[in-house]
Amino acid sequence: MISSARKDSDAAVEVLNPNGAGPAVLLCEHASAHIPAVYRGLGLSRTVRESHAVWDPGARSVSRHLSAMLDAPLIAGCVSRLVFDCNRSPEAPSAIPERSELIEVPGNRNLSDADRARRTETVYRPFCAAVSAVLEARKAREQATALVAIHSFAPVYFGKPRSVEIGILHDSDSRLADALLAQAGGLGSRRIERNRPYGPDDGVTHSLKIHGIANGLQNVMIEVRSDLLATTDERAGTARELLTLLTPALRAVGLASFVNVETLSVDNGMLVST
Numbered sequence: 001m002i003s004s005a006r007k008d009s010d011a012a013v014e015v016l017n018p019n020g021a022g023p024a025v026l027l028c029e030h031a032s033a034h035i036p037a038v039y040r041g042l043g044l045s046r047t048v049r050e051s052h053a054v055w056d057p058g059a060r061s062v063s064r065h066l067s068a069m070l071d072a073p074l075i076a077g078c079v080s081r082l083v084f085d086c087n088r089s090p091e092a093p094s095a096i097p098e099r100s101e102l103i104e105v106p107g108n109r110n111l112s113d114a115d116r117a118r119r120t121e122t123v124y125r126p127f128c129a130a131v132s133a134v135l136e137a138r139k140a141r142e143q144a145t146a147l148v149a150i151h152s153f154a155p156v157y158f159g160k161p162r163s164v165e166i167g168i169l170h171d172s173d174s175r176l177a178d179a180l181l182a183q184a185g186g187l188g189s190r191r192i193e194r195n196r197p198y199g200p201d202d203g204v205t206h207s208l209k210i211h212g213i214a215n216g217l218q219n220v221m222i223e224v225r226s227d228l229l230a231t232t233d234e235r236a237g238t239a240r241e242l243l244t245l246l247t248p249a250l251r252a253v254g255l256a257s258f259v260n261v262e263t264l265s266v267d268n269g270m271l272v273s274t
């Protein structure tokens with residue numbers, strides 16, 4: 001059931017379970033910390049190269065659990081967002097940031113138009129093409145589809161702790177986000193908020209707009225605070241929590257979902273039916 005489009009270590013994108021029969025298609029743009037050798041580490045220290053600046057820790061793992069449970073295709077980036085942020089328009093300065101929070105990115109300074117174009121063509125375009133290919137194949141099969149993007153965010157930002165634990169983000173189409181937020185009571189202990197810690201004004205709904213809204217697909221972006229994803233058990237447990245929101249939300253917006261979350265438990269970093 002699972003296949004991968006990854007062809008070599010510098011491939012920009014991987015597609016898992018491309019023919020999944022469930023109603024969701026998962027995106028994980030910031031899944032990887034990999035910086036291809038040609039970029040010489042972007043001039044970053046080893047510490048920075050292992051930090052949240054270069055990727056969303058835990059997001060790929062959560063996405064894989066969701067992909068397995070929802071039988072959902074998963075399109076995940078394989079190159080660091082500091083090389084190119086696939087959740088940004090190529091025209092946006094933040095697509096190739098010279099600075100990320102408190103971190104300077106020397107390898108992104110003074111880029112020529114050709115440098116920017118090369119990154120767009122080798123990282124962003126393949127990612128978008130992979131998403132489009134999955135969505136077009138589902139359209140040809142007349143599979144109803146919702147787009148769900150999975151991210152993680154740092155617990156401290158510019159020195160300030162963030163209290164929100166799970167963010168439900170949307171742009172102009174809030175139907176699926178509304179349905180998820182309506183389920184928040186099922187995770188009573190979690191602090192779940194709309195369009196936090198980011199929202200459409202921060203430019204983070206690029207993928208939702210071009211792959212979801214432009215194709216008439218319901219869509220949502222889920223941001224999980226990364227300290228909830230530190231261990232394999234926590235990543236599986238968080239995936240279960242997200243299924244507690246997603247499964248009834250997908251049903252509520254008219255998309256069949258057959259996951260029985262009540263029977264799922266975490267066992268050695270895996271989600272298993274009991």
Ligand SMILES: [Zn+2]
Nearest residue numbers: 030056151152
């Ligand atoms: Zn992210």
